[in-house]
Amino acid sequence: MNIDYKALADKYGTPLYMYDFDYIENRYTTLKDAFAGKKSLINYAVKANSNLSVIAHLAKLGAGADCVSIGEVKRALTAGVDKYKIIFSGVGKRDDEIREALEQDILLLNLESEAEMKRVEMVAKELGKEARISIRVNPNIDPQTHPYISTGLHENKFGVEIDMAKRMYIYANKSEFLNPVGIHFHIGSQLTKIEPIRESCMIVADLVRSLKAIKIDIKFFDVGGGIGVVYDDEVTIPAEVYTQAIFEATKGLDVTLLCEPGRYMVANAGAFFTKVLYEKVNDGKRFVIVDGAMNDLIRPSLYNAYHKIEAVLKEGEKTPADVVGPVCESGDFFGKNVPLPPLEHNDLIVVHSAGAYGFTMASNYNTRAKAAEVALQGGKDRLIRQRETYEDQVRLELEYLEK
Numbered sequence: 149m150n151i152d153y154k155a156l157a158d159k160y161g162t163p164l165y166m167y168d169f170d171y172i173e174n175r176y177t178t179l180k181d182a183f184a185g186k187k188s189l190i191n192y193a194v195k196a197n198s199n200l201s202v203i204a205h206l207a208k209l210g211a212g213a214d215c216v217s218i219g220e221v222k223r224a225l226t227a228g229v230d231k232y233k234i235i236f237s238g239v240g241k242r243d244d245e246i247r248e249a250l251e252q253d254i255l256l257l258n259l260e261s262e263a264e265m266k267r268v269e270m271v272a273k274e275l276g277k278e279a280r281i282s283i284r285v286n287p288n289i290d291p292q293t294h295p296y297i298s299t300g301l302h303e304n305k306f307g308v309e310i311d312m313a314k315r316m317y318i319y320a321n322k323s324e325f326l327n328p329v330g331i332h333f334h335i336g337s338q339l340t341k342i343e344p345i346r347e348s349c350m351i352v353a354d355l356v357r358s359l360k361a362i363k364i365d366i367k368f369f370d371v372g373g374g375i376g377v378v379y380d381d382e383v384t385i386p387a388e389v390y391t392q393a394i395f396e397a398t399k400g401l402d403v404t405l406l407c408e409p410g411r412y413m414v415a416n417a418g419a420f421f422t423k424v425l426y427e428k429v430n431d432g433k434r435f436v437i438v439d440g441a442m443n444d445l446i447r448p449s450l451y452n453a454y455h456k457i458e459a460v461l462k463e464g465e466k467t468p469a470d471v472v473g474p475v476c477e478s479g480d481f482f483g484k485n486v487p488l489p490p491l492e493h494n495d496l497i498v499v500h501s502a503g504a505y506g507f508t509m510a511s512n513y514n515t516r517a518k519a520a521e522v523a524l525q526g527g528k529d530r531l532i533r534q535r536e537t538y539e540d541q542v543r544l545e546l547e548y549l550e551k
């Protein structure tokens with residue numbers, strides 16, 4: 149990426165998120181090409197970056213959407229995703245969310261418990277509809293990733309065991325209001341090893357075979373998301389290695405292959421721009437205080453996640469510094485012991501690989517306004533979300549204010 153960070157920061161101000169749309173297109177095409185020759189659909193996991201323009205960009209390329217709330221489903225529809233390319237996952241869907249998803253007639257509802265299945269059946273009955281469903285199987289495979297983003301073990305809250313899944317399929321198949329056409333799993337995020345994915349695919353494909361044997365015809369085989377990316381020096385899974393593992397496991401099965409990548413599509417398309425406010429040294433320890441904070445990008449605070457941090461256009465001897473924000477939490481940092489040259493007020497700092505789970509996990513903590521977002525495409529930049537204002541933040545409270 150050849151990006152004029154300074155020009156963008158000057159034009160749009162900081163803190164700022166920037167996403168390279170050409171990079172996103174390249175990621176989408178690389179993955180789609182690796183599925184060549186098979187029926188497949190890439191359901192972009194909207195939670196990674198839900199900006200409408202990002203979703204629309206992927207939709208124009210042919211992507212569907214994996215959503216985990218009715219809000220995300222609505223975003224996908226607003227952004228122009230075909231309703232038959234939208235799936236709705238998540239461990240806890242409310243009745244109103246189920247109802248709206250059924251009314252919108254989206255491709256699939258991914259179910260994560262027997263109780264949820266009964267709820268979906270009830271709502272479908274009320275609407276006089278048949279719900280196309282998929283069941284999330286928990287294959288009990290260790291994805292070998294950060295425990296907070298590991299989801300495929302029985303100790304995690306996600307999905308149901310194989311035996312339960314089978315019982316649910318048998319029940320759903322008999323129901324007038326349920327149509328069990330899909331199967332789903334997702335073992336975790338930031339996966340860098342193919343083995344857990346391969347093993348999970350095998351286990352779930354075997355289940356599909358046993359279901360087909362009892363005339364339950366699974367048409368959609370959804371391997372979830374989770375493909376890892378490079379933040380530091382990780383060795384990641386090449387797209388063809390990923391798809392080959394899926395192809396091998398599903399050999400002989402007549403299914404459409406679905407996957408739900410989020411981070412893979414957008415993490416390295418994005419960068420977070422922040423400016424230096426002050427420098428200080430406490431008992432020999434150097435701090436660089438910037439205008440962005442954990443409310444903008446929480447991954448370092450939450451997972452101790454590494455993001456490469458760079459001081460743009462600054463030279464000089466580098467010494468370690470903690471890059472911290474103005475929020476009143478000791479956990480408010482972007483990086484610790486980051487080698488940085490001497491810095492001055494208004495110098496620009498870029499936090500890389502911030503396109504996934506950056507803005508979507510942002511909050512208004514400390515009544516800090518959410519950052520603006522810009523897209524870069526074909527050498528041109530454009531605003532895709534305005535910087536939030538104080539007025540935006542208090543809008544839902546003001547009319548109730550009693551002084």
Ligand SMILES: Cc1ncc(COP(=O)(O)O)c(C=O)c1O
Pocket residue numbers: 193196214237238334336337338372373374375408409410411412504
């Ligand atoms: C069901 C499901 N699908 C897709 C994703 C997207 O994951 P990732 O961004 O790691 O590809 C997640 C998040 O982990 C998820 O829970």
Ligand SMILES: N[C@@H](CCCC[NH3+])C(=O)O
Pocket residue numbers: 195297337338447504505
């Ligand atoms: N939010 C996490 C990933 C969670 C994936 C969602 N299931 C991250 O920033 O890495």
